[in-house]
Amino acid sequence: MTTTPDLIPAIRRAGELLASAREGLGHLFCGEIQGVIDLLLAAGLRDTAIDVITSHAMGDDDADDLHHHIYLASTDGDDDPNELAGQMVDAQLRGEPLLKWRNLLPSGEIAAYPTKSARDSEAPYLAEAWNATILTEVWDRSHPQDESNQGWALDGTVKPTA
Numbered sequence: 001m002t003t004t005p006d007l008i009p010a011i012r013r014a015g016e017l018l019a020s021a022r023e024g025l026g027h028l029f030c031g032e033i034q035g036v037i038d039l040l041l042a043a044g045l046r047d048t049a050i051d052v053i054t055s056h057a058m059g060d061d062d063a064d065d066l067h068h069h070i071y072l073a074s075t076d077g078d079d080d081p082n083e084l085a086g087q088m089v090d091a092q093l094r095g096e097p098l099l100k101w102r103n104l105l106p107s108g109e110i111a112a113y114p115t116k117s118a119r120d121s122e123a124p125y126l127a128e129a130w131n132a133t134i135l136t137e138v139w140d141r142s143h144p145q146d147e148s149n150q151g152w153a154l155d156g157t158v159k160p161t162a
Contacts, residue, residue: 007043008043008044008045011039011040011043011045012043012045012048015036015039015040015045015048015049015051015052016048016051018036018052018055019048019051019052019054019055020055021055025052025055025056025058025059026055026056026057026058026059026060027059028056028059030056030060030065030066030067033052033053033056034066036052037049037052037053037089037092040052041089041092041093046086046089046090046093049089050082050085050086050089051082051085053067053070053085053088053089054070054074054081054082054085057070057071057074057081057085058071058074059071063118066098066099066114067085067088067114068114068118069084069114069115069118070084070085070088088114094141096139096141096151097112097139097151098114099112099113099114100114100138100139100140101113101114101115101116101118101119101120101136101137101138101139102119102136102137102138102139102152103119103122103123103126103134103135103136103137103158104134104135104136104137105126105130105134106130106132106133106134107130111126116138119136120136123136123156123158124158126158127158127159127160127161128160128161128162130160131160131162132160133157133158133159133160134157134158135154135156135157136154136155136156136157136158137152137153137154137155138152138153138155139151139152139153140153
């Protein structure tokens with residue numbers, strides 16, 4: 001029988017094994033891997049969580065993927081993938097949203113993005129597709145954290161060209 005003190009080393013070993021299965025983690029959905037990340041962080045295994053995210057991100061080649069910006073960093077060499085994964089983990093530990101940039105659609109839906117450039121490149125397309133002004137927002141802990149704002153602030157608008 002496994003006792004509570006045995007769980008942390010067992011979780012660590014499982015996380016390390018997952019992180020070493022680099023190519024395999026890329027086939028999991030972001031939501032599936034997030035459960036593993038939650039478990040690792042609950043066990044206090046920040047570095048292992050970063051390794052798992054970095055390994056998983058190697059398969060996030062779709063621009064809509066949560067970890068796509070880490071994938072891009074691994075392919076273009078401009079940023080350190082481990083540093084970007086660490087920023088995501090640290091944000092989660094602070095209780096911040098993982099996707100800090102978003103477009104507000106006329107339907108009331110929200111399209112969230114991991115990077116400002118991803119959000120900004122999508123906004124003109126959305127404005128044209130909806131034939132409406134798209135509001136852009138950014139989350140920051142320095143913004144009001146009251147009931148209505150919750151750290152979000154309007155930082156721009158994008159209008160359709162027609």
